[in-house]
Amino acid sequence: MLNRPGAPADIEEFERALSECVAIAVRAMPDSPMVSIALRAEHGLRTVACSHARAELIDELQSAIGQGPCIDVLATGEPVTAADLGADSRWRRFAAESGLLSLHSEPLKSEGRLLGVLSLYSGRCGAFMEGTRVAVRVTADHIGLLFRAALDAARMREVAAQLKEALTTRAIIDQALGIVMAQRRCTSHQAFEVLRNVSQDRNVKLHQVAATIVEKVTGEPPQRSRFEDPPPRETGRTG
Template sequence: MNRPSVPTDIEEFERALADSVSIATRAMPDSPMVSIALCDEKGLRTVACSHARAELLDELQSITGEGPCVDAIAGGEPVTSGDLAADPRWQRFAAESGLLSLHCEPLTSEGMLLGVLTLYSGEAGGFAEATHVAARVTAEHAGVLFRAALDAARMKEVAAQLKDALNTRAVIDQALGIVMAQRRCTSHQAFEMLRHVSQDKNIKLHQVAAGIVRKVTGEPPQRPRFEDPPPPRPRPRVR
């Protein structure tokens, strides 16, 4: 599977994952330790967990490069074991962790691998069906949350680009007004003059415009002010 481009502003996404872990843990009758770890350039990074020990177990696998979480991510399929003591796949991990049961559910979004949700338990015999259902639903919900976070990041980028374009246009309009007054020409003719200077000097049109405004007024061009909407209020944490 492909690895995603994680949104720059991921704080809200990770906060939502922590809430999901809290809700899912309460729905699991056998009370496992639960963690969500995301893939990054260094391996796995735990962003939500029900117990501190679960984060340490994730970190152990990330450091050694082996374990059920690593296998789940490598194969893109769930990995489970109800008797780690007798499971030959991760003997070193089993010995160091002291666990007896675990289940790893890959987190995906539109064919992209995000990370893994893991259930850990010191009890043998695996997990109840209700626990497996809660794990699958939580994993699917993580994909939905990621798409929402990615869409929000893209909208933020588009808004920044639009703001920059409007600022640039305002500078060009100021320069056009100066050229029209000095040359007694139409806006189209003034624009063509600016465009020719831009091409001849191989500099951007808005830089040519800024130079004209600065030369005539002695000050940098006045940019319009766009007020950003107030940030959303933080959601209360689910306990």
């Protein structure tokens, strides 16, 4: 999977959207190249979108032999171009086994972090004119923005889930506080101190102590509050 330290794992929407990016990129580029998007993986590259099956095989070849334009882009973070692989001495084994004659690989970045590589492959020399290279740079920039949006959305979902859980545990604690206040005829502050002391003495989380008290008194697990997501906003003309 894509390396994304500190980020939520739910980025599947981003990877699905990359297939659309590839389709758009192919239409926008006059040279009709084979296009692939490969993301950084724990060991090498993982192709997540491509215009031709052969493009994915070319990405896999580079991971297998440890050389090629994608490998260089991951090492330097800079774009790589080759107009005539037959005369290029950088990746002799890759050139021989891939059967390509020209290529261009562009780094995919988001907020300075290298995500992977957007590559164009061709079986003819000098396939990629300046207009094509400009188009691939623009596409790479948009993919970086897409990743940022997907990551922000995933973080928002994670925060919402944490908030729901916090509200639920708060409701359970409130139920237990009411029981302790009734039994001990004390204030809510004093009841909370009772729960907190038990939590510390037993090394058990406060909401677990509260749940135990509620279940002992009522004979049933505490009622968990339900927090539904708001309905999607409707857009359209009014009036």
